[in-house]
Amino acid sequence: MSSLINTSRPPVFCPGCSHERIVQTLDKALERMGLHGNQVVIVSDIGCSGLFDTFFNTHAFHGLHGRALTYAMGLKMARPDLKVIVTMGDGGLGIGGAHVLSTCRRNIDLTLLILNNFNYGMTGGQCSSTTPQEAVVGSGFLNQLEKPVDICQLAAAAGAAFVSRTSSYASDLVDEMVAAISFDGFSVVDMWGMCPGRYTKRNKITPKSIDVDLANLPHFKGPVPENQRKEYSSGYREVAAGLPTPARPAKIEARFQPPASGRQEVLILGSAGQRIVTAGEIFCLAGMTGGWHATLKNDYPITVLRGHSVSEMVLSAQPVDYTGIERPNVVVALADEGVGRRKKMLVRLGGDTLIIKAAGVTLPETGATVQEVDFKAQKIKAQDWALASLALLAKKERVVSMDMLKAALAVRFKKAILETALELVDRVTD
Numbered sequence: 466m467s468s469l470i471n472t473s474r475p476p477v478f479c480p481g482c483s484h485e486r487i488v489q490t491l492d493k494a495l496e497r498m499g500l501h502g503n504q505v506v507i508v509s510d511i512g513c514s515g516l517f518d519t520f521f522n523t524h525a526f527h528g529l530h531g532r533a534l535t536y537a538m539g540l541k542m543a544r545p546d547l548k549v550i551v552t553m554g555d556g557g558l559g560i561g562g563a564h565v566l567s568t569c570r571r572n573i574d575l576t577l578l579i580l581n582n583f584n585y586g587m588t589g590g591q592c593s594s595t596t597p598q599e600a601v602v603g604s605g606f607l608n609q610l611e612k613p614v615d616i617c618q619l620a621a622a623a624g625a626a627f628v629s630r631t632s633s634y635a636s637d638l639v640d641e642m643v644a645a646i647s648f649d650g651f652s653v654v655d656m657w658g659m660c661p662g663r664y665t666k667r668n669k670i671t672p673k674s675i676d677v678d679l680a681n682l683p684h685f686k687g688p689v690p691e692n693q694r695k696e697y698s699s700g701y702r703e704v705a706a707g708l709p710t711p712a713r714p715a716k717i718e719a720r721f722q723p724p725a726s727g728r729q730e731v732l733i734l735g736s737a738g739q740r741i742v743t744a745g746e747i748f749c750l751a752g753m754t755g756g757w758h759a760t761l762k763n764d765y766p767i768t769v770l771r772g773h774s775v776s777e778m779v780l781s782a783q784p785v786d787y788t789g790i791e792r793p794n795v796v797v798a799l800a801d802e803g804v805g806r807r808k809k810m811l812v813r814l815g816g817d818t819l820i821i822k823a824a825g826v827t828l829p830e831t832g833a834t835v836q837e838v839d840f841k842a843q844k845i846k847a848q849d850w851a852l853a854s855l856a857l858l859a860k861k862e863r864v865v866s867m868d869m870l871k872a873a874l875a876v877r878f879k880k881a882i883l884e885t886a887l888e889l890v891d892r893v894t895d
């Protein structure tokens with residue numbers, strides 16, 4: 466096999482940077498394994514290690530700082546035939562620590578190459594999660610207060626099935642990479658190196674001193690016996706293959722002619738407990754029975770049993786690319802909490818917007834056409850006001866028809882609940 470180095474974008478690192486040696490070593494490893502560029506994906510992080518994806522004629526994915534393993538896992542799950550290699554510096558290692566641990570637990574067939582030079586070399590030489598406490602770095606004394614991470618011990622404890630700790634200058638580094646990439650599971654190779662642009666200007670470090678430091682640490686070189694188990698993606702497929710095939714989503718047939726045309730925007734402004742979100746779903750289903758595209762956005766606080774609840778719906782004969790609403794066709798105002806969330810919008814509305822307002826709800830000054838409805842007088846409970854409002858719109862042939870609404874209810878509800886809902890929409894009046 467020939468080299469996979471991208472000759473139109475050759476590696477460019479500071480003179481003496483160990484990253485360049487790792488580029489060349491990785492190329493030799495891929496060449497020895499007989500891999501073609503279309504069989505390999507290099508997923509890179511941010512920082513100097515983030516340049517790796519441009520240096521090889523392979524598939525590539527350049528991600529966010531610390532998140533490279535998340536993309537790599539998705540790639541491996543979708544394309545198990547590919548060799549997926551992640552390059553990450555000690556900066557990305559610290560920032561994405563939770564992702565590293567999760568990948569160790571899952572034992573998915575990825576190779577993580579950690580280019581460990583003990584600092585954030587690209588951004589000024591600040592301390593990273595692996596910086597020794599005695600080092601002099603660009604972020605002052607902070608590293609003196611922190612114990613550096615031993616990623617090999619951490620990875621092994623988290624379940625990684627293959628862990629190696631080595632020097633970027635080791636004579637057998639090609640062998641280490643081949644073993645890691647060939648391993649059927651998650652493999653981690655922690656490669657210690659030098660950053661001449663930042664770190665070695667303040668700290669004495671050489672290939673020999675790296676060897677001395679490595680010799681004083683727990684030894685990691687290859688498979689971790691107690692962590693050997695089935696590779697994640699193949700195990701996932703085996704389990705998934707034995708499960709019942711899930712039912713496909715219900716198909717909504719377009720069988721009615723909508724009473725309106727053009728893009729229709731509707732807001733429901735209510736509070737927790739008024740089933741605002743459910744009403745939004747029903748309204749969208751109703752639109753779909755008329756052949757419309759439908760979008761639904763919901764707004765409510767984390768305290769789902771208290772506070773505002775807002776649903777925004779857009780119905781259109783054309784695909785909806787933008788879901789923002791500024792001048793809705795219809796607003797349903799059922800609670801002051803919801804009105805408060807869209808007060809500025811309500812002030813700007815003109816007479817072409819219809820507002821259906823529940824009695825007792827306070828609106829700001831608005832130019833919209835307002836219709837007040839006393840749901841309490843009709844003995845309709847507050848949790849049913851949103852559905853009752855949709856029934857009023859349908860009876861007015863405003864946006865949706867009654868046929869469309871009832872068809873949507875039949876999709877959303879079954880048996881007794883459906884009967885109750887149909888009885889409500891029939892008896893509500895304005």
